[in-house]
Amino acid sequence: MPLPTLEHLLEKELLWERQEDASDLVRWWMDGIQLYKNLLRLDDQNERYRVQLANLLLKAGGDLKMRQHNFREATRLFRQLVRQIPDHALAYYRLGFLALYEQDWRRSITYFSSALTAKPANRAHQLSEEQRAKAYGYQAKGYQKISLALFEKAKQVGNETRDPATADAIDSFLLQTERELFSYEEVKPYIMVSRNQVLHLNKDEVIEKQAERGPSDIRLDLLGEKFLLVLPSDERIELTEQLARLLRYLMEQGKPVTSQMIREAVFPDSKSESIVRRTISRLRETIRYSCRMDDLIHTTPTGYSFHWPADFQIFYRNDDLFLTDILDN
Structure with a gap:
């Protein structure tokens, strides 16, 4: 079967850009990934296609296994980009974060150093002051x-x-x-958030805290290959990364939040006006289908709130704190 023409794919790109508001965001990302892969087959030196594909791979995320696959593919694309444009500071910057996420400390230091020393003529390839500060800071973390x-x-x-x-x-x-x-305490790799405290934990402490869960408590577990909402009955509801991110935000706030606040915190790069409403609906449907619970997410006059009468715990990796920096531009 012959490949579609460049003109046909560019028409599909325009149509794809208009469809974000009308489709599931993850499905929209995956369609975009396939689209830009096809565009790169026709023009493998096009910087815009390569950056778009890399960004979509990072956003699509998925569970831990899918995220690792996507990050490896994004790393390959950014490496191609710096071979094509050796002074692309922003590409080196993102490679630094990707190496950091893989715990390749030496490579992350090298990439951040390249990002800081590059002198791109194109302003779109330059680092902002905040990005320069983060590059130095994460180099220190690597060392x-x-x-x-x-x-x-x-x-x-x-x-x-x-x-x-x-x-x-x-x-x-x-x-x-x-x-x-080491005159300071080493940062522990895991974080637990409950209604009244935030704790930094090591692996053994995570196991202890999970065992201490009260009989009516619920737990959002983001540590494994799957994102799980664990109910008091020990029933486990598997969530997509997007749903888990939304639920985590609602749980951490502890009060009603507006749709605009949710959009800025959870979907900052989405252009869809209905992304919050649609994702809340999917979250409710997933929970209701699994355990027939209708009252975890309340609709308020201005937005939404998480409601649970007992305590809760959220467990996630400390490195999740800098995942958003990968796409910082």
Whole structure:
């Protein structure tokens, strides 16, 4: 079957851009991904097609497995972009975040450094002041992670040393080094939000907190390959990333929020006027279909609110905090 012509695909692009308000957002993203893949087959040097495809892959997200696949594909596209345009600071910046998400600390440092030293003539390829500050900050985070890994190797050498005098000398050196390098608490990788507190946790503490859940509490678990709403009965409702993000926002607010507030916080890049109403409807339908609960999301005179008489917990990875920065432009 022959490929469609460029003219035909550009007409489809115009039609696709108008359809965001009338279709499911995830389906719209996936249609866009296929469209820009086809456009790149016809013009593989087109910067706009490559950036659009990479951005859609990042937005589409999905569950953890799909997100990892999409991020790898986006990384490949941004690498092609910097080969094509070596001074594209914004592409290096996004590659830095993608490497950081994969915990490739050395590569993230290299990409952020390239973003900061690039001097693009095209203003659209330049970093804003906020992006420059974040690039320096996340470079520091990468160096911190590398320092911790190297320090663990140094401790391992000390533990394996058989000579007591040498072991004492190593212990003394490491104690002094630890005070100089790590005079602050290492950021824990997980976060738990409840009605009255926000806690940073390690893996064992997450397990303890989940076991402490009250008999009437509900839990939104964003740590695994699937996004789950866990009910007091231990029934699990699987949510899409979009629905989980919306529910998390409503739960964290603890008060009624307007549709405009939801749109700005959860769907900042959407042009659809009905995105909030349609996604709220899908969230209610998903919960109602799974457990026949109709009262988790209340409609208020100005918007919506999350309603649950007992406590709740939300668990998510600390690295989720910088995922939005990947698309910051």
